[in-house]
Amino acid sequence: MVSAKKNINSRPVSSSSSINVSDSSVLIETLVLDDKQQHFKNHVSSLRLRASDAPSSSTISAGAKEQKAEGNNHKNVSLAPSSASSKLDDKFLYTKRYEQVKISFSWHILKTKFIYYVLSLGLVCKIMYYVQNFFINILKVGKIPTHVSFIMDGNRRYAKKLRLPIASGHNAGSLTLYAMVYICKRIGVKALSVYAFSIENFNRSKEEVDTLMALLVQRLDEFVKHTIDEKDQLYGCSIKIIGDRSYFTQDIKRKIERVEKSSAKDHCDFTLYVCCPYTSRNEIYHSLKKNVEKVIEHELEINDIGESTLTNNMFYQQGDDYCVNKCDLLIRTSGHTRLSDYMAWQSHENSTIVFSPTLWPDFTFTEVFFIMFKWSFFATLQQIKVPFTLHSSLYGHFQYLLFYSKSPLKRQNNVSLESLPAPPKSLSIVERN
Template identity: 30%
Template sequence: METEAESVPALLKLLRILVYFLRKLLWRVLSVGAIPKHIAFIVDGNRTYAKKKNLDDEASYRAAFTALLFICKYCSELGVKHLTFFAFSIDNFRRTPQQIKCVMDLLLEKTQLLLKEENLVKKYGVRVIFVGNLQLLNEPLRLAAEKAMAATAGNSKIIISVCVAYKSSNEIVCAIQKSCKHQLNAESCALKMPKMRPSKSIKLVHLQKYLSMSVVPNPNILIRTSGETRLSDFLLWQTTNCLLYSPAALWPEIGLRHLVWAILNYQRLYPYLERKKDQV
């Protein structure tokens, strides 16, 4: 006869199955409206969470990574193709060496795990892109990031951009420099071949292609946790026509309800956002 202790795992399994089908039903209902192609996240509130739960930095960052995995899972089930996470700003290098080391070590650990599980990543069609000044990263992490991008380059079901050592103002300055360099090279060629007449002005469309985030479409929704409403130098160029959502939850506390609420608000404002996009 089955004991009470033996029945608990079976009950938990049944509960997980029930939750899964309820989530599938929720996605079906949401799919009646417009589904965002790209959702970006400012991962905020990890240190506050650590203080709130009396955790050390490493434990809070691991909780943050678990939250990130659940968000990726939910978005993949719903059909959101592009996800972007602001993991570490250039300004964050001003933090204590211990805090920087915790983040870098965790990023290295998870990137190496991704490389180890390459077949599983290919099965689910996950492509990972690291965006930012990767030269600022320590060599092991930078090499692992480059290997991960090369290993997943052929995948396209869901594309995850990780902004690390990133600032939007730095991205824009670098794009201007590259655009000017291209223009100078074009003018140099025109001197040798007079029939070539490059434009003397730098147009927005030319500048945009040199942005490091140009590999993905502009986000439809930007979510910043911990109730903050600042962009903090993140995707300044790309968020001109984007829904901003700032739940009070700290990043490790973010869950399904926050994602659903953001999407419902996006669907409510979708006609207005599309009209604004057409006016650009």
């Protein structure tokens, strides 16, 4: 298991290996095994120290007799046994807690070792890789969302569930983000945005905020290395940091600017938008402020301010051939059914919002496939204009396929005249003998 950990730590996410396209939860559990072991050792040592500080029952009675013989007052005599008995109760609680942690940790290690051993087999990795490619090709038959966004929620609960430090939960969540980036890139998504850090998260403890900022810079540097590696699947991709950077320190600002400059591409087929620190209210405020400044500087008339001018001044920018100011599919993990002040402007028009009960570190390819398959199914129905109402039945659909289509097995694209592009103004024909 030690050799397995070293191999994975040397390559957090590899494009040539199938570990990056396998079950991301297994990769996470293996990579944070060191944190679990260290946390477990520290916890056990603290339990032993506290238990050793508790005196035995014979020592308690002897101490009480000595205090009574020396003529101590009644108050001191009554306090000595109660204090010692509380220590004995603490010793019992520490011992019980030690047994619970030991059982939970041992079972998790055995499960992680077994799953990682199965995935380390070359044949299993190849099978999983081809199975994922098969399901990805199924998604590509239908419509693919252009802009997908994730609200990465559940890192802290994931750490508490496994009795780990909070930092280990955030580290596990960052590894899941790596897996989702590769999966979305392979599916054909043009833009992927993630809610990494809210402005309200600065109200958390300074230690957790510093840990998140350090982890952000570390993962951004690793992502840039993948974008400049010609053998990597993320080669040629771009990354942009979205949010109010006034909350950052000067050192973090310089590092973020360096990362964006290193991954800046004029034309790229995939862009990762990291929202940090970000809220929708702050984004709308900045857009309004820019429009007012343009009016003051006589660059814009006040009557020209509208929906389009507000949209163009948002943190999100227009892509080469798509608009990232419109979110097609928004997914929030961990079971909470709220947006938490995220993408209120971008998810207003024909956007699908999905709330998954799975914690973000446990989010896998299977979850993404079923969510996108459902989205693609209904989006394709709307695109080909098949009669689909709440009152229609399965019999009606079969009747439509049998009597109104030429072949039930042949896919047909019903095209209306309004959807066709305008005819060319001029046409040139060259005849060759």
